[in-house]
Amino acid sequence: MRTMVPRLVVTQDNEFFFAAAREGRLAIQRCVDCHALRHPPGPCCPDCRSFNWDTVSASGRCTLHSYTVIHHPQDDGFDYPLIVGLVDLEEGTRLVADIAGIERDELEIGMVLEVGFAEHPHGEVLPQLRRPGGRTHDRPIRRWHPVAHSRPAAGPDDDRGGRHRLTGLRGRPS
Numbered sequence: 001m002r003t004m005v006p007r008l009v010v011t012q013d014n015e016f017f018f019a020a021a022r023e024g025r026l027a028i029q030r031c032v033d034c035h036a037l038r039h040p041p042g043p044c045c046p047d048c049r050s051f052n053w054d055t056v057s058a059s060g061r062c063t064l065h066s067y068t069v070i071h072h073p074q075d076d077g078f079d080y081p082l083i084v085g086l087v088d089l090e091e092g093t094r095l096v097a098d099i100a101g102i103e104r105d106e107l108e109i110g111m112v113l114e115v116g117f118a119e120h121p122h123g124e125v126l127p128q129l130r131r132p133g134g135r136t137h138d139r140p141i142r143r144w145h146p147v148a149h150s151r152p153a154a155g156p157d158d159d160r161g162g163r164h165r166l167t168g169l170r171g172r173p174s
């Protein structure tokens with residue numbers, strides 16, 4: 001199997017997002033100074049220009065704002081048609097992810113969805129939208145096809161403790 005999907009570009013501004021996804025958690029960046037949430041991650045708050053940020057764990061509950069159905073070009077890493085949704089998270093930000101387990105004619109704008117997680121063709125874990133059912137990441141829907149790859153000898157995990165201190169990434173509140 002071959003994939004043309006590019007590898008993730010992981011930076012010190014977005015590494016928290018992918019680290020949380022590997023734990024089955026949706027982390028959203030929050031401005032420390034004005035508390036505005038933002039996604040996708042970036043170094044600076046678009047509201048107040050502050051560079052101080054931490055993260056919050058989103059519930060994963062969301063509603064469908066829009067979607068598109070991709071037929072071509074096709075990649076071995078995915079099933080087609082591939083449906084990609086834009087959702088409003090209940091925390092107030094938006095997220096783009098593929099939709100699994102729901103047919104196109106079952107989709108309605110405004111319908112309630114839930115964020116689960118699935119393995120990317122390169123082996124990374126990313127959010128995936130599904131019907132609400134609770135704890136969906138415990139029973140993943142494998143619509144993505146992992147492909148053979150070699151991991152770099154040193155990855156973001158190697159400095160996890162330090163990164164968490166830098167980003168303020170916190171564990172799941174309970």
Ligand SMILES: [Zn+2]
Nearest residue numbers: 031034045048
């Ligand atoms: Zn701000």
